[in-house]
Amino acid sequence: MVNLPVPTENPINDCGAGNEALYKFYAAVMIIIFILALPLNASVMHLFIFKLRFWKSNTNNVFLFNLVLADILLLFCLPVKAYTFIGGERRSGNDTVCKAMLFMLFLNRGASIAFLTVTSIDRYFNVVHPGRKNLLRALKKSPQISILIWLLLLPLTIPTMLKNFECCNSHKTVGNSTFSDDVLIKDVVDSAREVVFFSQIVIPFIVLVYCTVHIVNRLRKKTVGDKTKLRRAVFLVTSVMVVFSICFLPCTIARMVLLIARVQDWKDIKEDKAAMAFDGFMVLSYLDCLLDPLVYCFCSTKFKALYLSNYFPFLVNGDVIVPDSSNSAGNTSNPKRSNII
Structure with a gap:
């Protein structure tokens, strides 16, 4: 009698596209986003560099330039991501390409969220506390604050630069694993990775809700005088909230559902559906590169x-x-x- 080999857990198998036709559709969507967003963001960057000369400006132009820079760097990841989807994989099988992609995706998506949030906070202080001195108002006059934001984001990408993140193997039970030092270390790393992912979205969203509510209340209480600047501020924070609601919240919820599926060991069919939904909403999050120019327009009439x-x-x-x-x-x-x- 021939003894058949016992199947083992393989991260590559977990990263296979469950529905190749659906993942080819995801790839097509990313290619369309890339084709539309690249010239749009390139034209915006051209204006910031050669027309507005953002580095000499005391306005939000420094923040907005970094926002468009993060969007362009993120866009360059989309063709590679689309190629892996077309090949029937959720991520590249090449270890170097996989880690480089995760680094670029999470660094630049985090930077995009960070600069959107900082822009809204700055508008909040200008509208709600116009006469009060604040650290952000002093720092935004120099590029150091933008450099600091990029540097702070770098260590946050380290937990996500692991192949099993993108395929969502966090807290997954493998075989008959028992409590051991290796399992505990894996759980700690998995938890840290998920905390980074969720905090990058949840915390800025709470800040944006706070800023939006107070700016809207300020507009309602102002009964005399020019309301143009206040209305523009409302447009700005509202547009940022729309970007967050469309692009980032759905993938956050889908990530949570997929983690529950992993931890509770749902049947393969349910888990595969949760994984496909998460990947689809992650593709939707790249739409942020097309929606950010709306923020530019609402933020600056000059622009x-x-x-x-x-x-x-x-x-x-x-x-x-x-x-x-x-x-x-x-x-x-x-x-x-x-x-x-």
């Missing part, structure tokens, strides 16, 4: 006027101030009159 005058001049005529490209930091001392339709 909106400059963008339209450079790329869509047929939409403008002579009533809106467009910053002179020869003037650093977007100063409008020699403006050109135009009107956005």
Whole structure:
């Protein structure tokens, strides 16, 4: 009688696409996002560098430039991700490519969330506490605060640079594992990894809700005077909330469901469906690269006027101030009159 080998748990098997047709659809969506978002973000970066000269500006331009930089770096990951999906895998089988992808994805997605949040916090202080001195207002005048944000995000990517993260093997019971030092260490690493993932989204979302509620209340209480700046602030924080609600909250909920499926050892069919849903919502989160330009427009009327005058001049005529490209930091001392339709 021939003894058949006993199947063992293999992370590669856990990373196989359960429905190849569905994952090819996910790949097509990522390719479309890449094709649409890359020229859009490249044009935005061109304006920040050559027209607004963000490094000489005392406004939110420094934060917004870092936001578009994070989006562009994230976009370069999408073709590689799409290629692995087309090949029937949830992640690359190459260890180096896999870790590099996880590093780029989580660093730049974290940076995008961080700079969206910082922009909203800055607007909150300007609207709700206009006369109060705060550390953010002092730091945003120099690029050091942006560099510090990037440096703080680097150690947060270390727990996620593991192959079994993307395939969600956290806290998975393997065989007849008993309590041992190796199991305990694995549980600690898994828990740390998940804490990083959820905290990157949940904490900023709570901050954004707080800022949005107080800015809206401030607008309602203001009965006299010009409300234009307050309305613009409401538009800004509302647009950020929409970006979060569409892009990041669904994948967070799906991640939680998939973890429950792993821990409670659901049947394979349910677990596969949870994994496919999580991957789909992660693809949806990349839509953030297309929605962020809405934040740019709501945050800066100068940026909106400059963008339209450079790329869509047929939409403008002579009533809106467009910053002179020869003037650093977007100063409008020699403006050109135009009107956005």
